[in-house]
Each structure stands twice: as structure tokens, then as C-alpha cells.
């Protein structure tokens with residue numbers, strides 16, 4: 001799928017993601033993942049800013065990136081309502097260049113399903129993080145349940161066309177294939193939902 005049609009797809013979904021910022025279960029996972037966030041924070045594929053309510057505004061200085069202008073419009077509004085200090089970049093993560101070794105924390109939630117090359121995206125995060133910097137991931141991927149996993153393979157081509165996301169990625173394999181070191185993982189919903197705490201190397 002080419003980048004312009006993906007951006008159009010996500011522009012159309014921006015209202016849904018804005019509503020999802022209030023989704024309770026997702027909110028619990030976001031809170032669990034993001035408890036320690038502080039310092040210079042890079043949030044990749046920020047969407048409508050669903051993680052902002054879980055940041056302590058006195059402790060973070062956020063750089064937020066997304067290639068969808070509609071998503072960014074909602075994220076700007078969210079940051080302003082919450083008093084979060086944030087700078088926004090309308091850019092494609094897969095071609096984005098940022099100064100290396102710059103961020104204390106990098107946050108990616110529900111974004112690795114969208115990239116052409118998720119390992120390369122993680123390796124960029126590894127370079128952008130300060131030495132020992134933390135990477136916080138909340139991603140959906142292949143279930144640990146074999147039947148559900150088989151169903152994910154079957155629906156993936158259609159789901160990808162409709163939503164722009166892959167539904168059958170092996171997230172643990174992807175993170176292990178990157179330069180990041182995994183510190184801790186937790187999985188929910190038959191292993192589909194992954195919380196992953198990792199460290200830059």
C-alpha cells in the first residue's frame with residue numbers, strides 16, 4: 001500500500017482514535033506501561049495523543065511524530081488541554097532522521113503493526129534514545145492461542161487493506177530481531193496485546 005493512501009486512511013480514522021483515547025481497557029494498559037516516563041520523550045506515531053493523559057506534565061518534554069495531519073490536529077488539542085509541553089512533527093517515521101542519542105524515553109503504542117519494516121523502525125528508536133534510554137511499546141500481534149493465530153493470518157490481508165495495520169506480526173520476534181534489549185514483557189487477550197519495556201543498546 002503506498003504511503004499517500006495509508007495517510008488518507010489514518011486521516012479518516014483520526015476521529016475514531018480521538019474517541020479511543022477514552023477506551024478504558026486500553027487506558028489501563030497505557031497507564032501500566034507509561035508510569036516512569038520522564039525527561040525528553042519521543043513519541044512515534046502519536047495518533048490522537050492517547051498517551052498524553054498518562055504523562056506527568058511537570059516531568060516531560062515531548063516530541064511527537066505522525067504522518068497524518070488529522071491525527072496531529074487531535075494530538076495538539078489533547079496536549080494543549082492537558083498542559084503537556086510538546087513539539088509536533090508531521091513526518092514519516094520510516095524516512096525520518098533525528099539526532100542520535102537524544103531522548104530519555106521513546107514511546108510507541110499501536111504503531112509497529114503499520115510500518116513496512118518494523119525492525120528498522122525499532123533500530124531507529126535505538127539510535128535516537130540516549131545510551132540506556134528506555135523504549136516503551138504497547139503493540140498488538142500474533143496470539144499465543146493457535147486457533148486465534150490462524151484466524152489472524154486469514155483475516156490479515158483484508159484487515160490490512162481496511163485499517164492499514166498488520167494483524168499477524170510476531171512482535172516478540174520483531175523486537176528480538178532489533179538492536180533493543182527487552183527488559184520485561186506482559187501479554188493480554190490471549191497474548192495478542194503486548195506491553196514491552198526495552199532498553200537502548
Ligand SMILES: C[S@@+](CC[C@H](N)C(=O)[O-])C[C@H]1O[C@@H](n2cnc3c(N)ncnc32)[C@H](O)[C@@H]1O
Pocket residue numbers: 010011017044045046047048049050051065066067068071091092093094108109110111114115
Ligand atoms: C493505530 S494508530 C495508533 C495511534 C497512537 N499511537 C495510539 O496509541 O492511539 C497508528 C498511528 O500511526 C501513524 N503511522 C503509521 N505509520 C506511520 C509512519 N510510517 N510514520 C508516521 N506515522 C505513522 C498513523 O497515522 C496513526 O496515527
